[in-house]
Amino acid sequence: MCKKNDTGIVLFATKQRFYPFKQCLIYVCLRRSMKTHTFRSKPELIAILVIAFFCFMAANCHGPSVKTADVKGQSNAEASTTDGARIAKSPEAPMPSLDGIKVADPKTILARPEVPILCYHQIRDWKPTDSKSARDYIIPPASFNEQIKMLADSGYHTILPDQLYAYLNEGAKLPSKPVMLTFDDTDEDQYTVAKPTMDKYGYKGVFFVMTVSIGRPRYMTKEQIKDLSDKGHVIASHTWDHHNVKKYQGNDWVTQIEKPTKLLESITGKQIKYFAYPFGLWNHEAIPELKKRGMIAAFQLYSKRDEQDPLYTIRRIIVPAMKPAALSKSMHEAFKYN
Numbered sequence: 496m497c498k499k500n501d502t503g504i505v506l507f508a509t510k511q512r513f514y515p516f517k518q519c520l521i522y523v524c525l526r527r528s529m530k531t532h533t534f535r536s537k538p539e540l541i542a543i544l545v546i547a548f549f550c551f552m553a554a555n556c557h558g559p560s561v562k563t564a565d566v567k568g569q570s571n572a573e574a575s576t577t578d579g580a581r582i583a584k585s586p587e588a589p590m591p592s593l594d595g596i597k598v599a600d601p602k603t604i605l606a607r608p609e610v611p612i613l614c615y616h617q618i619r620d621w622k623p624t625d626s627k628s629a630r631d632y633i634i635p636p637a638s639f640n641e642q643i644k645m646l647a648d649s650g651y652h653t654i655l656p657d658q659l660y661a662y663l664n665e666g667a668k669l670p671s672k673p674v675m676l677t678f679d680d681t682d683e684d685q686y687t688v689a690k691p692t693m694d695k696y697g698y699k700g701v702f703f704v705m706t707v708s709i710g711r712p713r714y715m716t717k718e719q720i721k722d723l724s725d726k727g728h729v730i731a732s733h734t735w736d737h738h739n740v741k742k743y744q745g746n747d748w749v750t751q752i753e754k755p756t757k758l759l760e761s762i763t764g765k766q767i768k769y770f771a772y773p774f775g776l777w778n779h780e781a782i783p784e785l786k787k788r789g790m791i792a793a794f795q796l797y798s799k800r801d802e803q804d805p806l807y808t809i810r811r812i813i814v815p816a817m818k819p820a821a822l823s824k825s826m827h828e829a830f831k832y833n
């Protein structure tokens with residue numbers, strides 16, 4: 496009778512609105528039957544009272560005490576999960592189709608306000624053997640969770656590369672307070688730790704996969720990569736084995752870009768269009784090679800964008816373990832936005 500149901504707030508709120516009506520109905524029926532019936536026997540009266548008692552019990556059984564007021568003040572597109580996490584609003588800007596988008600001239604692209612793009616690697620607790628410099632690339636899950644919560648609490652919405660591409664070239668509308676979350680190097684904790692955290696807030700990320708690692712211990716499997724893609728995250732290229740593109744010769748472009756792209760396309764069933772330079776390092780010679788191989792934009796780290804090819808030198812910052820307030824400050828300083 497008092498069956499607990501944990502399917503969500505809206506369901507309970509709807510049921511609650513029904514209960515006062517149900518209570519009134521039972522009460523009125525009982526009063527009417529008491530007035531109109533002359534009971535011929537005591538057992539008949541007892542039977543009616545017992546039925547009435549159970550009806551009242553059923554009507555007062557509310558399940559978990561989520562009040563309607565808890566839902567008030569949240570828009571239709573926004574609700575809380577049971578542990579209080581806020582699910583991000585559905586994007587205010589739809590996912591654009593890139594068909595027919597004309598690449599803008601470099602000055603136009605460079606003039607648009609930059610979108611903050613964050614770059615993460617491993618998401619795990621530090622070990623005593625991790626060097627100080629290695630720790631810049633390893634963020635403990637508690638710190639990662641705190642940072643993502645700060646972004647959600649501050650009203651940030653994650654965007655994906657197609658949205659950024661349409662914005663940079665055509666000025667397409669982005670959601671308010673856009674941010675892009677990117678993850679390099681195929682580490683498994685990106686799937687086991689980062690994805691569930693992002694799910695909590697309705698966030699989506701971009702995963703730059705180094706294909707040599709797929710399926711190795713502590714790296715993502717093909718199935719995990721496919722699942723990310725199926726769930727609306729973006730899979731992108733990060734070479735075969737993380738070699739610096741500035742050193743490529745001869746067949747290296749086939750090994751490091753062409754074959755990994757084909758492999759990722761076969762895993763996801765989607766076109767792979769975006770690339771992140773290993774170590775964030777790039778040179779002018781690399782850009783035409785990437786264009787030839789179907790990449791429509793590429794991500795570096797924190798160097799100045801190229802004046803001729805800003806789409807192939809999009810900037811990101813590596814985020815180490817830091818307090819949410821410090822991350823917010825870094826984002827504003829690095830990408831110069833209000």
Ligand SMILES: [Zn+2]
Pocket residue numbers: 679680733737772773774
């Ligand atoms: Zn990398």
